Amino acid sequence: MALPQVSVGRPATIHDIAAVCGVAPSTVSRALSTPERVNIRTRERIQAAAVELNYTPNSQAKALSSGKTGAVGVLVPDITNPFYFDLIRGTQLQLKAAGYTQLLVDTEESDEVEASAIQQLRKSADGLIVGASRLTDEALLAASAAMPLVAINRDVPGVPAVIIDTPAATGQALDHLISLGHTRVAYISGPVSSQSNARRWDALSEAGKERGIDVVRLGPFAPKTQSGAAAADTAVHSGATACIVFNDLIAIGMLQRLRERGVRVPQDMSIVGCDDIFGADFCNPPLTTMSSPIEQAGRVAVTMLLAQLDPLRGGGTRTRSVMPTHLTVRASTTAAPAPMAPPAPRLHKPGPGPLTGGARP
Amino acid sequence: MALPQVSVGRPATIHDIAAVCGVAPSTVSRALSTPERVNIRTRERIQAAAVELNYTPNSQAKALSSGKTGAVGVLVPDITNPFYFDLIRGTQLQLKAAGYTQLLVDTEESDEVEASAIQQLRKSADGLIVGASRLTDEALLAASAAMPLVAINRDVPGVPAVIIDTPAATGQALDHLISLGHTRVAYISGPVSSQSNARRWDALSEAGKERGIDVVRLGPFAPKTQSGAAAADTAVHSGATACIVFNDLIAIGMLQRLRERGVRVPQDMSIVGCDDIFGADFCNPPLTTMSSPIEQAGRVAVTMLLAQLDPLRGGGTRTRSVMPTHLTVRASTTAAPAPMAPPAPRLHKPGPGPLTGGARP
């Protein structure tokens, strides 16, 4: 049994095969890409020679002449962020399944880097998946006009997009907190350039109005665990008994800081994260969070993009897909502290466990 | 001030520029890539036109004629694994800084997929970075002969490599446990196809012999948090009071399972992980682990690869780089339970918190 092997020497080309078989290169090309166009006998000779010589088509050359690169660019603002890991995993798996190569680019949260990456990728990719674009609506629309593109978490009319509907879960999260007796709720804001952040806040403050709860907005904070310290301090100072946090990264950072400060979570302060990233289930305490099907969003984005690339198979080309989210309740939320008592730390010894006590309206 | 923008319409080529400037395409090519070869006046006319037309060179065409693709393939067994996130981040950052594009490929822990990916990438990348290769030594050597390549955590004579020296930290970890009074230590094994796993075990069992401690080997287990449950059960059954675990993923899974079973960490069982991945510092309890400079390893690998690609600048081409590691002690290790008492679960209620009690020799 042959072990997986990599051939040595100069890679074979169709010219080599043509020479071996005594035919023209064009015939070789057809034998491999349009087999029915070539007589079965020569075809089989050619195919045998191709296997023999370990022929692999040169994707550059193929791209040059056919215009198709077989690659899809995936742009994310920050590969450092676990949220995008899940997204990248989803796109990678689905692209690979479809025979495409993924070109991963980190746009460093910069609209300029993003624009130049898109410009560059216009030639070297068949399509683009743009996560949480920092471009203006106009620029994104222009990019979408220039080449097949699917945006993720970016809602611009005319641009195909996959939207993770965290704003919807926002109402669930607030209801959850209200039912636990919380009346002073803070929203820990993410970066201002993030449209997701804006949409989440809009939905949350709207939900607050409907329910007669005043939600205060704190921040903005960078979407990193390190920002959690500042966020936690601000939250404590605000007097809120519960926080809904832009994302799990900041939330996890807050958890650590609150512990350092002796503020018990969830007894003194309830925390709701967003995204349900890797780690949200095993941090301490496990985080109540709005679960997003991130990986699935990546897959759906690829499916939508491929439908654009190949309109024949694509069936009805959907241009917008909204992914549902839901609240996952773990141990970082519980009943609000007694209404009139200050939210200051009390006994400062680990409590008997989470989820004690019921709702105190 | 112009906003970042993407041009519309057909991308400009050197032929367009040549037409505008009334020169030959070859002159345009030279004006842009070998400026001193062209008269300054025409050069400037051409450069102005290039900017004007928003010219971006077609990387496919450039690759075809020059043989350089400006891309580097990065192969990892499983993008799902946070360990590789750090690696990918390191390579991405460094490649980007050097003007290269990263082609990310998931080889699905399969030697066949890996070999075919390498074969494919021979044409479309200038070099390769192969994380934790599953190939045989011979196949990897052959691949390395066929194209510039740097392996990570794979030690094959003749193949340039970056080795993260976790075996060294293994001794430190064992000393740490011994000083805490542990005498029954288990090694939770990773996948058999992983050379890192073999090297870690060899170093650990050797260190055990030197110190007169018998280390038992349990497993193998897949490197996923889910495997932690089985690993935890096996470990408890083995009677060990401390485990050194193949990687943090499994270790974190064990933490969860042990909690479910009422086995307290670290009082009843100490756990040492490996890699110090994202999450190791905020899981419950925070994990004592062997910290690896993973991101830096990725960067070093890129540097070594680029030195191979461009021997002029590379200076002394190092072919092997060993990255030091160290033990990071957090809260998942403490003194061994009383020697003769069975390690069975006791009170089965959450303990007062980590880090109680001192060493009991």
Next chain:
DNA sequence: AATTCACTGACAACCGGTTGCCACAATGTG
């Protein structure tokens, strides 16, 4: 037997650059 037609393979242009070589002009040298 003459005509038509499907089948098959070769030729050549093209994708967008790079690069070796040559021609021509301007300048320097004897």
Next chain:
DNA sequence: CACATTGTGGCAACCGGTTGTCAGTGAATT
């Protein structure tokens, strides 16, 4: 003033495929 030298730009081949077009062959049709 003749000749060598240097600076510039163009021509054309090439990288490795794809694809439109055409010619030759043999079989089917009339």
